[in-house]
Amino acid sequence: MENVIEIQNIVKNYQVGSVIVRALRSVSIDIKKNEYVAIMGPSGSGKSTLMNLLGCLDTPTSGAYVLNGTDVSKMEDDYLAEIRNKEIGFVFQTFNLLPRYSALENVTLPLIYAGVPKADREKLAEETLEQVGLGDRMTHKPNELSGGQRQRVAIARALVNKPSIILADEPTGNLDSKTSLDIMSLLDAIHKKGNTVIVVTHEEDIARHAARIIKLFDGEVAKDYINEQYKPS
Numbered sequence: 221m222e223n224v225i226e227i228q229n230i231v232k233n234y235q236v237g238s239v240i241v242r243a244l245r246s247v248s249i250d251i252k253k254n255e256y257v258a259i260m261g262p263s264g265s266g267k268s269t270l271m272n273l274l275g276c277l278d279t280p281t282s283g284a285y286v287l288n289g290t291d292v293s294k295m296e297d298d299y300l301a302e303i304r305n306k307e308i309g310f311v312f313q314t315f316n317l318l319p320r321y322s323a324l325e326n327v328t329l330p331l332i333y334a335g336v337p338k339a340d341r342e343k344l345a346e347e348t349l350e351q352v353g354l355g356d357r358m359t360h361k362p363n364e365l366s367g368g369q370r371q372r373v374a375i376a377r378a379l380v381n382k383p384s385i386i387l388a389d390e391p392t393g394n395l396d397s398k399t400s401l402d403i404m405s406l407l408d409a410i411h412k413k414g415n416t417v418i419v420v421t422h423e424e425d426i427a428r429h430a431a432r433i434i435k436l437f438d439g440e441v442a443k444d445y446i447n448e449q450y451k452p453s
Contacts, residue, residue, distance in 0.1 A: 223286075224384050224416050225251040225274065230283035230293075232269050232439075243269040245439040246283070251418065253384075256411045256450075258427035259420045261436035268389075270436065271420045275387050276304040288384055305333050309378030309386045313393035315370045317362040323349060323373045324358040330381045348376040352406060368399035375406060385416045392426055404429045412452065 232244040244266045251257055261267040272278040273285060276292055279300070285293040292303055309330075310316075317326045327345040336344070349358055352372040362370050371391065378386055388407065392400035408429060411417045419430060427433050431450040435443040 221252045221254065223250045224253045224255075224288055225249070226284075226286040227273070228284045230270075230273065230280045230285065232266075232273065232278070233281045243439055244273075244280070247436075247439070247441055249434060249441065249444070251416065254411070254414055254416055256408075256417045256429075256431045257419070258430035258433045258447075259418065259436065260422060260424075260427050260433060261442075262422065264438075265436040266439040267420055267422075267436050269439075271387065271389055271418075274385075274418065275308050275310060276300045305330060305381065307384045309381065309383040311371070311374050311378050311386065311388035311391045313390035315362070315367075315374045315394075317370060317373055317377075319362050322359050322361055323354060323365070323376075326362075326373055327376045327380050330377060334381055344380055345376070348380045349373070351379065352376045366399075367395050368402055371395065371399075371403050372406065375403075375410070379410065379415075383415075385418060386410060388417070388419045390421055391419065392421075392423070400426070408452075 228248050230244055230247045234241045234243055247270065259267050259270060273280055280293055283293065284291060287303065287307060292300060324345050327348055328341045331341040331344060346358065349355060352375050354369060354372050354376065357365060357369060392403050395403060404426065407417055419426065421427055428447060428449055431447055433445060433447050434441060
């Protein structure tokens with residue numbers, strides 16, 4: 221199966237005052253289409269930096285990042301934003317929903333940026349909200365929804381552009397254990413339908429939902445292995 225992500229010898233340094241912080245040190249990872257991968261590591265391991273690079277929110281200091289056949293490692297911000305909107309669906313710990321917008325309006329936002337006509341936008345957003353089990357909550361605003369429902373809206377927003385990759389950053393970090401399981405079951409189902417899913421987490425029980433686990437430590441890949449406990453849903 222072809223690689224959707226190829227990163228080779230990625231280095232990322234940050235200047236903090238007079239000090240250079242080496243966040244990533246020559247990291248190389250390939251991720252195949254329709255893989256389900258968890259990226260783990262303690263605070264300061266480089267996992268957030270790696271997520272930002274994978275999500276085209278930042279560019280490396282050196283090394284190559286090829287996303288679906290396109291080298292994005294040296295792209296300007298405008299081009300990166302275009303690639304990001306087309307190829308990557310983000311799910312964040314804090315949901316990042318606009319409070320004055322309904323669930324439906326929040327889900328249509330990526331389609332507006334993609335230039336999809338209004339009639340098509342609403343139809344696609346409705347279909348995607350149905351897919352995540354929120355067909356009866358489309359007109360509700362975020363403060364009228366539970367935490368789990370807000371995360372489902374965020375997942376629908378991530379899915380609506382039909383991206384190559386779903387990139388979830390601590391997707392259950394603000395949820396109780398039962399709701400966390402519901403959200404991970406939804407991500408399992410999304411993976412089963414053909415999406416590449418990458419979950420960034422520090423929680424072992426969340427990482428165990430993935431078929432492959434990559435552990436970072438001090439900016440390097442410490443372990444990269446197949447999860448023997450993985451059970452496809």
